Amino acid sequence: MEANKPVTVNEPEAEYQLYSYSDYLTWQFDEVVELIRGKIFKKAAAAPKRIHQRISLKLATKFYTFLEGEKCHVYEAPFDVRFPKTSNEDSQIFDVVQPDICVICDLKKLDDRGCLGAPDLIVEILSPSNNETELRYKFDLYESQGVKEYWIVSPENQTFTINTLIDQRYVTSRMMTSGDVVESAVIKGFSLNLKSFFEGID
Structure with missing residues (x-):
């Protein structure tokens, strides 16, 4: 996973890579993740309040x-x-x-x-x-x-x-x-x- 680590939306624009639902299905994050226009959005690792x-x-x-x-x-x-x-x-x-x-x-x-x-x-x-x-x-x-x-x-x-x-x-x-x-x-x-x-x- 580290070798092909997905970038998140808080990283520089130049480093953005587009991800699809096919990629999404392979990930094993501790956080909840969502894709918006091919960019990863991570929600907090902790449970909601x-x-x-x-x-x-x-x-x-x-x-x-x-x-x-x-x-x-x-x-x-x-x-x-x-x-x-x-x-x-x-x-x-x-x-x-x-x-x-x-x-x-x-x-x-x-x-x-x-x-x-x-x-x-x-x-x-x-x-x-x-x-x-x-x-x-x-x-x-x-x-x-x-x-x-x-x-x-x-x-x-x-x-x-x-x-x-x-x-x-x-x-x-x-x-x-x-x-x-x-x-x-x-x-x-x-x-x-x-x-x-x-x-x-x-």
Whole structure:
């Protein structure tokens, strides 16, 4: 591995090498890694904070309960989402992410390795180690790949921001917090009262 050690995004631009899903499948990192435009993004080796996990589990459970019996499926990380561009071949896929939560309604996109193509809805829960990735790189990736709704949750501030794809561009909501009700434009009928949602999460 050392002889062909993958570079990460914090190394000089000149040293960048493009990696594909084929490479990704061979790696054995202690950290969670994702590929965005062929570049490696490493998440922290340590487990996410407890509050991150509490929010993820509670929100995924609410989606699961709401969608039970429906055609849509909800998944939590670790769960690979691959975004093909010109080919579905592993060696030609350069974007592979592990969203905290994703909802897929086109079940033909699902296979034994995860999701091939854009989920209908993605939720990313921010942490100190991944804020820049979520707010900059993933926003652009999800918008360009046609993810219909992209939620960003801040555990520290107890806020939600919803990005809704309209005419191939994201329209961003105001920052919502306790007292607001989050509604999904993609998962019809799903709503979340943030005051009750964040109660008991600390």
